Amino acid sequence: MTYLKNVWIYNSAYRSFDFGSIAFDKTIRHVERNFDEESHGGLVVIPGFIDIHMHIESSMTSPSEFSNAVLPHGTTTVVADCHEVANVFGVEGLEAYMDLPSLLDVFYAIPSSVPSTSKELETSGGQIDASEVEQLCKRDDILALGEIMNANDLFSEEDNRTKRIIKAFKTCRPDSPIEGHCPKISGEQLSKFIASGVDSDHTEQTAQSIMEKVSAGMFLEIQQKSVKKETIKALCDEYLAGTFCFCTDDVMSDVLQEKGHLDAVVKQAIFYGMPITEAIYAATYAPAMRMRLFDRGQIAPGKLADLLVIDDLETLHIKAIFKNGAMVYDSSNGLVTPTKLPNLDKKYLNSIQRKKISEKDFDLSCPDGNRDILVIEKDTATTFTKKGRQTVDVVDNTFDYFAAGLNVIASVERYGHESPIKPAFLKNGLKKSGAICSSWAHDSHNLLVLATSVELAVRAVNLVIENQGGIALVDEQKESFVPLAYGGIVSLEPMPKLAKQIKGVRKWLKDHGYEAREEVMNFAVLSLPVSPELKISDKGLVDVVQKRVLDWRTYYSDGNKSK
Numbered sequence: 004m005t006y007l008k009n010v011w012i013y014n015s016a017y018r019s020f021d022f023g024s025i026a027f028d029k030t031i032r033h034v035e036r037n038f039d040e041e042s043h044g045g046l047v048v049i050p051g052f053i054d055i056h057m058h059i060e061s062s063m064t065s066p067s068e069f070s071n072a073v074l075p076h077g078t079t080t081v082v083a084d085c086h087e088v089a090n091v092f093g094v095e096g097l098e099a100y101m102d103l104p105s106l107l108d109v110f111y112a113i114p115s116s117v118p119s120t121s122k123e124l125e126t127s128g129g130q131i132d133a134s135e136v137e138q139l140c141k142r143d144d145i146l147a148l149g150e151i152m153n154a155n156d157l158f159s160e161e162d163n164r165t166k167r168i169i170k171a172f173k174t175c176r177p178d179s180p181i182e183g184h185c186p187k188i189s190g191e192q193l194s195k196f197i198a199s200g201v202d203s204d205h206t207e208q209t210a211q212s213i214m215e216k217v218s219a220g221m222f223l224e225i226q227q228k229s230v231k232k233e234t235i236k237a238l239c240d241e242y243l244a245g246t247f248c249f250c251t252d253d254v255m256s257d258v259l260q261e262k263g264h265l266d267a268v269v270k271q272a273i274f275y276g277m278p279i280t281e282a283i284y285a286a287t288y289a290p291a292m293r294m295r296l297f298d299r300g301q302i303a304p305g306k307l308a309d310l311l312v313i314d315d316l317e318t319l320h321i322k323a324i325f326k327n328g329a330m331v332y333d334s335s336n337g338l339v340t341p342t343k344l345p346n347l348d349k350k351y352l353n354s355i356q357r358k359k360i361s362e363k364d365f366d367l368s369c370p371d372g373n374r375d376i377l378v379i380e381k382d383t384a385t386t387f388t389k390k391g392r393q394t395v396d397v398v399d400n401t402f403d404y405f406a407a408g409l410n411v412i413a414s415v416e417r418y419g420h421e422s423p424i425k426p427a428f429l430k431n432g433l434k435k436s437g438a439i440c441s442s443w444a445h446d447s448h449n450l451l452v453l454a455t456s457v458e459l460a461v462r463a464v465n466l467v468i469e470n471q472g473g474i475a476l477v478d479e480q481k482e483s484f485v486p487l488a489y490g491g492i493v494s495l496e497p498m499p500k501l502a503k504q505i506k507g508v509r510k511w512l513k514d515h516g517y518e519a520r521e522e523v524m525n526f527a528v529l530s531l532p533v534s535p536e537l538k539i540s541d542k543g544l545v546d547v548v549q550k551r552v553l554d555w556r557t558y559y560s561d562g563n564k565s566k
Contacts, residue, residue, distance in 0.1 A: 051079025086114035093129025356419030434516025442491030
C-alpha cells in the first residue's frame with residue numbers, strides 16, 4: 004500500500020480541491036478528505052490525463068515510443084484511431100501495430116474511413132468494411148468506432164460502406180460511442196449527422212458551432228486549435244462541463260517534444276480563462292465518461308491509481324506520476340523504465356512497391372493559346388483549400404508554371420499498381436526552387452510530391468522509393484532525407500531524434516516560402532480528399548464536395564464553373 008498524506012486532492016464531483024490523504028495499491032483504497040481544512044501549500048494530486056481522440060501515427064512513431072514521450076506530460080490513457088496504419092497495411096497490419104507494447108494504457112477506436120473516400124477517388128493499401136469491423140470488435144481494447152469523415156455517405160439514401168460499418172458496429176457494440184468529423188456541417192445536415200448515431204466532433208470550433216452542436220446533443224472534443232478566447236468563454240459562460248473534453252487529435256513529434264501533449268491543451272485553456280478545476284475535469288473525468296472508462300478519471304475508491312503529483316499548480320509542473328499504483332516517473336530522474344520497441348516483421352519495413360519514375364511520367368501539356376486552368380489554392384491559416392483559377396500562356400505545348408506562382412503537385416500511387424501519375428498545380432506553395440516528397444501523406448499515404456520543377460519532383464520521389472518511405476527534401480544545392488521505415492509513416496528513432504528531424508523539415512518548408520500554421524501537417528493533408536474543397540489523390544484533382552475527379556485542363560472550358 005502507498006500513501007500520499009497531507010496533499011490537495013482533486014474532487015471530480017465538485018470540481019474543487021480537498022485537503023487530505025490517499026491510500027492505494029493498483030487501485031485507490033481510501034481517500035480521506037478534510038472538507039473544512041484551511042491548510043495552505045503542499046502537493047496537489049489529480050487523475051492522469053485521458054486523451055480520447057488522437058492518432059499516434061501523427062507523431063510518426065510507434066505506441067511504444069509514443070508512450071515514452073507523453074507519459075512524462077501526464078497522459079496515462081489514450082484512445083487511438085490508427086487509420087493511417089490501416090490505410091497502408093489493412094487489418095492485419097493494424098492489429099500488429101495495436102499489439103506493440105506501451106507503458107500507458109492505449110485503447111483503440113476502429114478506423115471507419117479506410118480509405119477516406121472510395122477506390123474511385125484514391126488508392127490505399129487496405130480497406131475496412133463491415134466484416135473487418137466485426138473482426139476488430141472482438142478485441143478487448145476496442146472502445147469506439149473511429150471518426151466518421153465521409154458525411155456524404157451518411158446523407159445518401161443509398162447503401163454504402165460508411166452505413167454498413169456503422170450498422171455492424173452498432174450490432175457488435177450497441178452501447179459504445181461513434182466518433183465524428185464534421186467541419187462546416189450545421190442546420191438540418193447536422194441533425195442528420197447526429198441522428199445516424201455519430202454524436203461527437205473534434206474539428207475546429209467557434210463559439211457559434213459550440214452552441215449549435217452541444218444544443219443538438221453532440222459531445223465536443225476540443226483540440227488545441229479550437230482553444231481560443233471566444234470558445235473558452237462559450238464553454239465556461241454556459242457551464243457546459245460534461246458536454247466536452249480536451250483532446251490532441253494530431254501532435255507532430257517536434258511540437259510534442261517542445262510544447263507537450265494534452266497538458267499543453269489544458270494550459271492553453273487556463274491561459275484563455277478557464278478555471279483550472281474545470282480544465283482538469285475536461286482532461287480527466289469528462290473523457291473517461293464519454294468512453295465508458297468507468298474505472299478511471301476520478302480519485303475515488305476502486306478507481307485505477309493513475310495519479311499525477313503536481314508541485315506547482317500554476318504551471319502544472321508534474322513532480323511524480325503513478326500508473327496502476329506504481330511510480331513510473333519522477334521529475335528528477337525521468338521515466339523509471341522506458342518501453343522498448345520489439346523486433347518488427349520485415350514486411351512492415353518494405354512497403355513502397357513503386358518502381359522509380361522519370362520526367363516523362365509527368366504530363367503537363369496543354370494546347371497552345373491563352374487559357375484558364377484549375378489549380379488548388381492553399382489557405383495559409385487552415386488546412387482547407389479551394390478551387391483556384393489561373394490564366395496561363397501556353398507556348399509549344401508548355402508553360403512556365405513556377406513563374407506564374409504555381410508548383411507542380413502529384414500523389415504517386417505506391418502500392419504496386421504502377422498507376423499513371425496525374426499531376427496538377429498548387430498556388431501558395433514553394434516560393435524558392437525545391438521539391439518535397441513524403442510517404443506520410445493523409446490518409447492513403449501515397450507519395451505526395453510538391454515541386455517547383457518536374458526534374459526536382461522526380462528526384463524527390465525516387466529518394467523516397469529508394470529508401471522505402473520517408474520525407475525527401477531536394478533543391479539544387481543538396482538533398483536530405485527523414486526515414487519512416489515502418490510503412491513509410493512511422494519512424495523507428497527515439498522521439499528526441501525524430502523531433503529534431505521533423506523540425507528540420509519544418510524549417511526547410513519555411514525557408515522555401517511555404518506558409519502555413521502547421522507546415523508539415525498542412526502539406527500532408529493536401530492529399531486528404533475529405534477536407535474541403537479541392538485536393539490531390541493518385542487519381543488526380545478531387546472535388547471534395549462533389550466527390551469526383553476533375554480535369555485541370557478543361558474545368559473552366561467545359562461548363563464546370565466554380566461556384
